[in-house]
Amino acid sequence: MSAQTPPPDRAATHRRCRTVAGVRARPRAGRFAVVVATLALTLVACGAEHAAEHPNVLIITLDTLRADRLETYLQDGRDTTPRLDAFAQECIVFENASSNSSFTPPSHASILTGLYPEEHGLTHWSRTLAEVPTAGEMFNEAGYRTFAITPLRTLFTIGLDKGFAETVELPHEEGDGLLLLADAKQINAAALPWLTNFDDQPSFAWLHYYDAHRVYGRQGPEWAGRYGSHPDTAVGSTEAWYQLDPADRQRLGMDAAKAHYMKDRYDGGVAFLDEQLGALLQRLRDTGVLEQTIVVITADHGEVLDEHFEDWFSHDPHLVEENLHVPLLVRLPDARHAGLRIEAMVQGVDLLPTVLELAGISTAERRFSGLSLAALLADPTDDGSATDDKAVQRRPFIFASRRGREPDGPDANPAVIALSRDRRRMVRSQGHKLVHYVDRDSFSLFALPDETENVMDLKPTIFNEMRDGYMRMISNMELADADGGPGLDPVTLQMLCELGYLADCP
Ligand SMILES: [Zn+2]
Known part of the structure; x- marks a missing residue:
């Protein structure tokens, strides 16, 4: 864990709280009870004050979780x-939230910068x-404590630690054909002390959970077999069963029963x-943190x-809806707007400005x-016809990209290129x-929800309109x-290999 000194320029609210308290409002063991009680009362008062003006913000990303x-x-x-x-x-439920990439690094970076992958x-x-401002930096500058944790x-x-004053890197274990990253239980244990040990300073945290990612159901037989078992216990148990092309499927004898079991394993994770x-x-509810926090x-x-x-x-590889349609739940303090369901198309880049x-x-x-969705929360009936900047739905298209093949050059890694495809x-x-x-x-046009038939020639007007819109977005x-940095170091290459991200491991 690394820590930096909080920035000196804090919001006025925080200065007021410290003046009222007279000391830093972080009770420690061994103080006289009356002092602790006074501080506790002050803490509650200050917590409520900062929460009203500057609530905590908690962004939780659940790797590989389909909305459905x-x-x-x-x-x-x-x-x-169920939980x-x-x-x-x-919460406010966003029905049509989309990620900006089907790939972990660019999608997370879009969430944490408000910018598209390009x-x-x-x-x-x-x-x-690249040298772009990040969420951690922005919240730091606004006087927030900042914290990030990922098992990856x-x-x-x-670069996704950029701007976070405190980060936690958890150890991982290597098992039998598995790289065992820290699971959700370990993430909770490492993050909760930071999240619940709050004082008069609001906090911004990003928590990244990896448990739904392949290898599905790796948490043990109880979870892998929770929704059904398969007589061949090896099915789905290593990376060899994932990202299968037709030849791999044939080699593994992948039939309908095995495919069904793979889905069951996914649900188990x-x-x-x-x-x-x-x-x-x-835990956040019990400690009162939840009511002072915007949870995404x-x-x-x-x-x-x-x-x-x-x-x-x-x-x-693919920008299909199974990869791009993601859950998006936003809980505001006091559960404001609870039950609201918003149909407007929104995307990862919208989260930070929001x-x-x-x-x-x-x-x-x-x-x-991205566009702030805050106005949409205030007026969910906005149908996009307004001419002011409230019209979030006015945006005709959302965008996603997937980089694919690396350019030729000294940094190009053949293994990464082989995996990347188009x-x-x-x-x-x-x-x-x-x-x-x-x-x-070349282009393909799909009429959703079907993504198998290219209807470009059948719908020339829609194709031309969308292609023009796409070109405008790119040009803007x-x-x-600096499109990227140095090539991968050997340790990172090995980790990606063990996670199944490289076609040819070093
Ligand atoms: Zn991911």
């Missing part, structure tokens, strides 16, 4: 996420975040994640199970590609999706100055 795993989004009766679904009752530059494991420490290596998230949220729960991307023949049980505005932090000097971008309206295969410079982006 929550009953909140798809009532299939499987009840995989998240119960929590959603207290703008923040963190488009691949072999890249680093490579994300910090490539999701259920484990749900149980642990329930524990985290309950979302995913960096979803997962293709067996819906698309080209790639089973993976998320990296939470800044909701936290009362000015964004006047900031440039985001570079793709997409824009999506409510009814259609236009995919640009950048390296081939401020592309990252």
Whole structure:
């Protein structure tokens, strides 16, 4: 764990609180009871004051969680996420939230910068975040304590720790063909002391959970077999079963029964994640933190199970809805607007400008590609016809990209290139999706929800409109100055290899 000295320029609210308290309002063991009691009262008063003006902000990203795993989004009766679904009752639910990439680093970087992947530059494991302002820096400057934790420490290596005053890198274990990253229980244990040991200074935290990611159900037989068992216990137990092309499927004898079991395993991992998230949220509720906090729960991307023949049980290559449609729950203090369901298309880049505005932090000097959704919360009936900047729904398209093949050059890593395949971008309206295969410079148009038939020739008007819109979006982006950093170090390469991200391991 690393820590930095809090910035000297804190918000007026915090200075007022410290003046009233007379001391730092962090009770410690061994003080006289009366002093502790006085401080505790002061703490509550100050906490309420700062919460009213500058609430805490907590962003939780659930790696690889499809929206349709929550009953909140798809009532299939499987009840995989009862705790998240119960929590959603207290939240604003965004029906059509989309990630800005099907890939972990660019999607997270978009959430934490408010910029599209082409703008923040963190488009691949072999890249680093460009010199762009980050959420951690913005909250630091506003006087917040800042904290981030991920079980995938490579994300910090490539720049996603930028601006966070405190970060936690958890150890991982190597098992039998498995790289065992820290699970949700360990994330909770490491994060809760920081989240609940609050004083008069508001906090901003990002918590990243990895439990739904392949290898599905790796938390043990109880979870892997929770929704069904398979006589071949090896099915789905190592990376060899994932990201399968047709030849791999044949080699593994992947039939319908095995594919079904893989999905059951996925749900088992999701259920484990749900149980642990329930524990985290309950602890925040019990300690009073929840009512002083804006909580955002979302995913960096979803997962293709067996819906698309080209790639089973993976998320990296394709910009299909199984990968891009993510849950998005926002709980405001006092559960304001609870039960509100918003149909407008929103995306990962919208989150940072939204939470800044909701936290009362000015964004006047900031440039985001995302739009604040705060106005939409205040007026969810906005149908996009307004001419002022409240019209969040006026945005005709959302955007996502996936970098794909690295350019030739000294930094190019053949293993990464082999995995990456084509570079793709997409824009999506409510009814259609236009995919640009950048390296081939060709397009496909899909009429949602179907994503198998290219209807470009059948719908020329829609195609031309969306292609023009796409070109406008690209031309308006401020592309990252330094598109990436140095090549991957050997340790990172090995970790990516063990996680199944490299076709040819070093
Ligand atoms: Zn991910």
